[in-house]
Amino acid sequence: MHHPQATSRNDAALAACDILARLRSRRLRVHCITNAVAQNFTANVLLAVGCIPSMTLSAEEIDSFVTSAQALLVNLGTFDAERREATAIAVEAATRNKLPWVLDPVFADRVKPRATFARELIDRRPAVVRLNHSEFAALSDSSLSHDSALSYASSNRIVVAVSGETDLITDGQRIAAVSNGDPLMAKITAVGCAGSALVAACLGVEADPFRAATAALAIIGVAGELAAEKSNGPGSFAVAIIDRLHCLDESTLSARARIS
Amino acid sequence: MHHPQATSRNDAALAACDILARLRSRRLRVHCITNAVAQNFTANVLLAVGCIPSMTLSAEEIDSFVTSAQALLVNLGTFDAERREATAIAVEAATRNKLPWVLDPVFADRVKPRATFARELIDRRPAVVRLNHSEFAALSDSSLSHDSALSYASSNRIVVAVSGETDLITDGQRIAAVSNGDPLMAKITAVGCAGSALVAACLGVEADPFRAATAALAIIGVAGELAAEKSNGPGSFAVAIIDRLHCLDESTLSARARIS
Amino acid sequence: MHHPQATSRNDAALAACDILARLRSRRLRVHCITNAVAQNFTANVLLAVGCIPSMTLSAEEIDSFVTSAQALLVNLGTFDAERREATAIAVEAATRNKLPWVLDPVFADRVKPRATFARELIDRRPAVVRLNHSEFAALSDSSLSHDSALSYASSNRIVVAVSGETDLITDGQRIAAVSNGDPLMAKITAVGCAGSALVAACLGVEADPFRAATAALAIIGVAGELAAEKSNGPGSFAVAIIDRLHCLDESTLSARARIS
Numbered sequence: 001m002h003h004p005q006a007t008s009r010n011d012a013a014l015a016a017c018d019i020l021a022r023l024r025s026r027r028l029r030v031h032c033i034t035n036a037v038a039q040n041f042t043a044n045v046l047l048a049v050g051c052i053p054s055m056t057l058s059a060e061e062i063d064s065f066v067t068s069a070q071a072l073l074v075n076l077g078t079f080d081a082e083r084r085e086a087t088a089i090a091v092e093a094a095t096r097n098k099l100p101w102v103l104d105p106v107f108a109d110r111v112k113p114r115a116t117f118a119r120e121l122i123d124r125r126p127a128v129v130r131l132n133h134s135e136f137a138a139l140s141d142s143s144l145s146h147d148s149a150l151s152y153a154s155s156n157r158i159v160v161a162v163s164g165e166t167d168l169i170t171d172g173q174r175i176a177a178v179s180n181g182d183p184l185m186a187k188i189t190a191v192g193c194a195g196s197a198l199v200a201a202c203l204g205v206e207a208d209p210f211r212a213a214t215a216a217l218a219i220i221g222v223a224g225e226l227a228a229e230k231s232n233g234p235g236s237f238a239v240a241i242i243d244r245l246h247c248l249d250e251s252t253l254s255a256r257a258r259i260s
Numbered sequence: 261m262h263h264p265q266a267t268s269r270n271d272a273a274l275a276a277c278d279i280l281a282r283l284r285s286r287r288l289r290v291h292c293i294t295n296a297v298a299q300n301f302t303a304n305v306l307l308a309v310g311c312i313p314s315m316t317l318s319a320e321e322i323d324s325f326v327t328s329a330q331a332l333l334v335n336l337g338t339f340d341a342e343r344r345e346a347t348a349i350a351v352e353a354a355t356r357n358k359l360p361w362v363l364d365p366v367f368a369d370r371v372k373p374r375a376t377f378a379r380e381l382i383d384r385r386p387a388v389v390r391l392n393h394s395e396f397a398a399l400s401d402s403s404l405s406h407d408s409a410l411s412y413a414s415s416n417r418i419v420v421a422v423s424g425e426t427d428l429i430t431d432g433q434r435i436a437a438v439s440n441g442d443p444l445m446a447k448i449t450a451v452g453c454a455g456s457a458l459v460a461a462c463l464g465v466e467a468d469p470f471r472a473a474t475a476a477l478a479i480i481g482v483a484g485e486l487a488a489e490k491s492n493g494p495g496s497f498a499v500a501i502i503d504r505l506h507c508l509d510e511s512t513l514s515a516r517a518r519i520s
Numbered sequence: 521m522h523h524p525q526a527t528s529r530n531d532a533a534l535a536a537c538d539i540l541a542r543l544r545s546r547r548l549r550v551h552c553i554t555n556a557v558a559q560n561f562t563a564n565v566l567l568a569v570g571c572i573p574s575m576t577l578s579a580e581e582i583d584s585f586v587t588s589a590q591a592l593l594v595n596l597g598t599f600d601a602e603r604r605e606a607t608a609i610a611v612e613a614a615t616r617n618k619l620p621w622v623l624d625p626v627f628a629d630r631v632k633p634r635a636t637f638a639r640e641l642i643d644r645r646p647a648v649v650r651l652n653h654s655e656f657a658a659l660s661d662s663s664l665s666h667d668s669a670l671s672y673a674s675s676n677r678i679v680v681a682v683s684g685e686t687d688l689i690t691d692g693q694r695i696a697a698v699s700n701g702d703p704l705m706a707k708i709t710a711v712g713c714a715g716s717a718l719v720a721a722c723l724g725v726e727a728d729p730f731r732a733a734t735a736a737l738a739i740i741g742v743a744g745e746l747a748a749e750k751s752n753g754p755g756s757f758a759v760a761i762i763d764r765l766h767c768l769d770e771s772t773l774s775a776r777a778r779i780s
Contacts (some may be wrong), residue, residue: 035315036315037300037315039556039557040300040557040560040561040709040710043557043709043710044708044709044755044758047707047708047754048707048753053709054627054630055555055557055597055598056597056599056600056627056631057598057600058599058601061599061631061633061634064630064631064632065631068630077316078299078316078317078318079316079318079321080316080317080318081318107314107316110314110324110325110328111321111325112324113320114321187506188304188502189300189304189307189313190303231503232500232503233503233504233506233507234307234308235304235500235501235502235503235506236499236500236503238499238502238755239499239755239756239758239759240752240755240756241755242753242755242758243751243752243755243756244753245753246753246755247752247753295575296556296575297559297563297575298560301560337575338576338577338578339576339581340576340578340602341578367574370574370584370588371576371584371585372584373580373581374581447567447568448762449560449563449567449573450563492760492763492767493568493762493764493767494567494762494763494766495568495759495761495763495766496759496760496763498564498759498762499759
């Protein structure tokens with residue numbers, strides 16, 4: 001039996017503010033193995049919160065990049081032999097250096113071998129797995145509920161962060177719901193991928209992966225809401241969310257974060 | 261001798277509106293083998309009209325992606341060994357599943373081996389080949405005219421869609437000219453590539469490839485005109501065309517489409 | 521001992537205007553081996569000043585692309601086996617065709633093998649090496665000063681262009697400082713990379729690589745300043761700098777260029 005403890009709204013919002021402040025003050029290096037579609041947008045999201053992104057995939061160099069970084073993202077979109085080899089080396093380096101890492105199993109619901117590979121990676125203990133409802137269903141063999149998320153996180157000893165209209169984050173004990181965001185976030189490519197990169201960045205400044213993941217999804221959700229207010233559609237939204245992330249301050253985040 | 265039948269303007273504009281409505285209502289999966297420069301913009305164009313893009317190139321996965329999609333794009337920009345192998349598998353899967361596909365032979369006028377490969381692909385019967393004047397000249401060994409386009413389409417049993425100030429679309433019998441668009445469309449990378457992806461999307465909801473290609477070029481042309489009205493240059497144009505595609509409605513399309 | 525000659529401000533600004541006018545009037549082909557993150561933005565920067573970018577990496581095609589181009593960029597971001605092979609062929613073709621080329625040794629300060637490869641490339645005599653302070657320090661084994669830059673340029677017989685709050689350009693004899701630009705240029709990915717592509721473009725229309733590099737950095741710096749005036753953050757800045765490059769005229773460039 002699971003006994004989820006709800007986190008207090010104020011606590012969680014304050015933690016998010018604190019994490020954002022740490023992101024702003026350190027020039028964190030975040031290495032990203034991510035898909036070709038998302039690389040540029042992801043780099044700009046990380047830069048907007050004060051991080052230094054790197055995106056190299058080559059087998060010869062990736063150990064050095066990961067070893068000199070503070071967090072790692074592994075995103076399975078446009079996965080190929082080069083990214084598979086890069087991931088093996090990067091996860092090895094992250095484990096050796098006790099670097100936290102995030103897995104984003106993009107389209108694990110579309111293709112069998114990708115789901116298999118995602119499961120192998122989850123056995124390597126990412127700190128957080130961020131994914132959508134379909135991907136959660138494909139990997140956990142159960143549709144999303146509080147119980148299935150708690151059980152999946154607990155049995156795999158990971159934090160699971162499921163994006164949707166309301167984001168659900170759990171470490172198997174605690175559970176949080178973030179209800180920020182805007183429907184335009186699903187109308188532009190790479191927003192989810194960049195959200196996972198932001199989770200990785202937050203892991204680089206916060207030792208508790210449950211708090212880090214919750215903060216990251218609140219930060220990008222609030223930036224998304226603010227961006228939507230100034231947008232004429234998904235094109236201008238993609239521009240505005242970078243602007244909003246860049247100027248997001250703690251008082252705005254604290255006032256708008258809806259974490260329960 | 262060719263006896264082209266002009267399509268009535270009203271018919272063609274109404275068909276385009278009907279095709280746009282179908283795009284909006286179905287969540288069509290469009291798989292794209294496209295160049296590294298165009299992947300992000302292409303994904304956003306497809307999302308803006310309601311499709312679900314995928315961009316994977318890996319030999320292990322591409323059969324699954326194509327088989328579970330409704331249309332395929334093969335774009336030869338930044339072509340390499342990985343994309344060549346992906347294309348072989350993807351075209352095989354498309355043929356087996358009777359999935360319509362589009363060929364965009366980017367820069368076939370610049371490099372001999374690319375023109376050769378484009379010709380081999382045309383023998384595999386894409387539904388539509390979308391290209392510019394120089395690429396048409398390189399592949400057909402003739403400069404563009406109504407006669408040369410009709411003849412090339414007819415002898416290869418494809419629809420040819422040649423972009424330019426006025427777009428020319430023919431299946432060897434019928435011929436259409438779309439005179440929408442704006443010069444800024446040539447000042448930003450990937451607009452042509454994304455137009456080809458939109459042709460693929462329209463093929464997924466319309467069985468007549470001549471009508472599908474005509475509709476796609478009218479849709480992106482009208483969106484381009486509307487975007488240009490609000491732009492300060494190519495940067496803001498690239499943003500605005502995504503916004504305009506996203507909110508383009510049938511009455512605007514019908515009022516502005518110039519198809520003869 | 522070095523005896524740098526300061527270039528007169530007026531001379532340098534007029535030279536930059538002249539180079540911009542030449543860029544606008546010729547449809548220059550610039551081939552770019554560049555990182556995956558920067559490809560799209562780089563293509564749009566080149567298009568904005570009137571060039572035709574190409575980005576192909578495949579071993580089979582790159583000789584043809586370089587041979588039919590007027591300038592070449594080699595950027596080491598996201599470097600991998602494919603780009604390494606492409607670079608070998610491209611530099612060979614550039615040398616054979618007396619095509620000027622630019623090296624941008626991205627992150628040569630982060631990884632040893634990359635620094636080694638950058639040094640090998642510098643021995644192949646790029647016309648210009650454009651890099652930041654950390655990369656200069658890693659490659660020259662000395663921190664940046666007028667003397668260390670002059671000495672490094674002179675002993676390698678290259679033009680060195682070091683970006684920073686003030687850009688420093690030297691061919692070992694002459695030295696120029698460009699103090700245009702805006703801090704937002706460092707908050708968006710690929711601006712530096714695109715600046716290097718612009719240096720390559722200027723080399724295609726100006727035989728003196730010192731003047732070409734100085735002009736390119738003044739052009740992108742002035743466009744950056746103008747863009748910052750209209751921006752709400754790095755997202756809108758990335759859009760505005762493309763717009764500003766596209767409409768930058770000689771009188772604005774001449775009035776705002778700060779070259780000493």
